[in-house]
Amino acid sequence: MIGSSSNITSSTCYQDESSWIEFATEIGQGLLSEVKRMKVLLEEKEACIAQLENDQAKQKQQIEDLTEQLRVKKAAEEQLKEDMYQSELAKQRLSHQIRQLSQSLSKTQMEQIRRERQETLIHQELKHLKTAQAKWQEAQNAYEDQLTLLNDSIAQLEREKDLILSSSDEEEEEEPMMDSRVTTTAVEIPATNAHSTKHVIKPYVAAISPSIMSSSSITSPSTPRESSFVDDHLPSKVIRASHESDRASSLLNSERLDLSLPCIIRTMTGEKAYKLSEGHFKWYNASKRQARFFWVHPYTKTLYWSKCDPGLQTNRAKSVHIDAFSVELNKSLPVITIYSTTQTVRLQCVDKDSHEIWVQALRCFVLEKTEKTHL
Known part of the structure; x- marks a missing residue:
């Protein structure tokens, strides 16, 4: 009985062990399948992680490339800004130079117009001066011709006076009473001739320039009485010397006018x-x-x-x-x-x-x- 119970117990134990073994086997198989499944999932996740890492590396590379491109673009933008700034400065300098050149051109044009006007005025004044000088030269030539005629007339009058004085001296020796009469006649004749000479001189002297008239002692007497005294009582040599002095004075004034012409032109300008x-x-x-x-x-x-x-x-x-x-x-x-x-x-x-x-x-x-x- 005891043996049967032990057999039963052992068989029961054996059955329990086998059931446990089966259960453990099932559990082990389940765990193994789960491990395999987890391993597959792990491999998949590792593959995903590797893929993500690759993608991340690629994205980092792209980010670095984009950053480099952005840096290059920023540098190019800064260079463009610097170029624009320099271009603006150059534009301002050129604009200022253009304004200065325009002002200089305007001033040059105004100066040219002014100089042309002055040149025209100077040419006109020179023409007037040349015309006046020609007229003055003609008047001077006429005056010199008349002066030559007057000198000849004065010489003839002097000869006549000498003849009259010599005849009066001869008559004085012969007839003392006739001396005073002849002397009076000799004095009256030169006086009359001198007065006529003065009337001949007047029209020609009036045609001569003021500088000659002012320098001439014949045309500018202090009073009519003094002029008459000079013409009537001075000797013919003194009168001739006076005429020669007037001629020299007129020639001197002509030369002085020629020398003073540049000074006159400068004061006109x-x-x-x-x-x-x-x-x-x-x-x-x-x-x-x-x-x-x-x-x-x-x-x-x-x-x-x-x-x-x-x-x-x-x-x-x-x-x-x-x-x-x-x-x-x-x-x-x-x-x-x-x-x-x-x-x-x-x-x-x-x-x-x-x-x-x-x-x-x-x-x-x-x-x-x-x-x-x-x-």
Whole structure:
């Protein structure tokens, strides 16, 4: 009984073990299948991870490439901005140069127009001066011809006077009573001839320029009585010397006009000088200099001045008629004083050469007042 129970127990145990083995086997197979499945999943995940890593590496490479491209684009953009800035600066410089060139061109054109106008005026003035010089030369030639005739007439009168005086001396020896009568006749004849000579001279002297008339002692006597005295009582040699002196004076004036022609042209063109004006204050008188542009019209003998070139601003020029002038030498640069009936103008040239030119030109325009001038 005991043996049967043990057999039963052992068989039961064997069955339990086998069931456990089967159960364990089933569990092991299930675990193995699960491990295989997990292994497959793991491999799949590893493959996915590897794929993702590859994708990530590719994306990183793309990001680096894009970053490099962006850096290159930024550098190119900075370079373009720098080029644009330099181009803008160059554009501004070129625009400024264009404006300066335009202004220079405008000034050059205005200067050219002004010079053309001045050249035209100078040519016109030269034509007038040449015409006046030709007329003056014709008058001088006529005066010289008439002067030659007058010298011949005076020589003939002198011979007649000598004959009359010699005949009167002979009659004085023979008849003392006839001496006074012949002498009176001898004096009256030269006087009458001298008066007739003076009337012949007058029309020709009137046709000669003022410079010759002023220098001639025949045409500018102090009084009619003094002129008559000179014509009636001076010897014929003195009268002839006077005529020769007048002729030499006229020739000297002609040469002086030729020498002064460049000075006259320069004063016609005009130049910069200083205008001196007196400012009166309570305690002293102050002389102030103002830079002005001066020029002279030779026919009207008018001095003009303005603040700028006459070609640019002619409507604001001031003027004064030139009656006389004087020179003050008490300064480093002499001062020229222009006298007129309306006002007195004092000007100072920029240098001594210009001063000499103005003085030489003014001498041809007016007659200096010697009591006010010290040259």
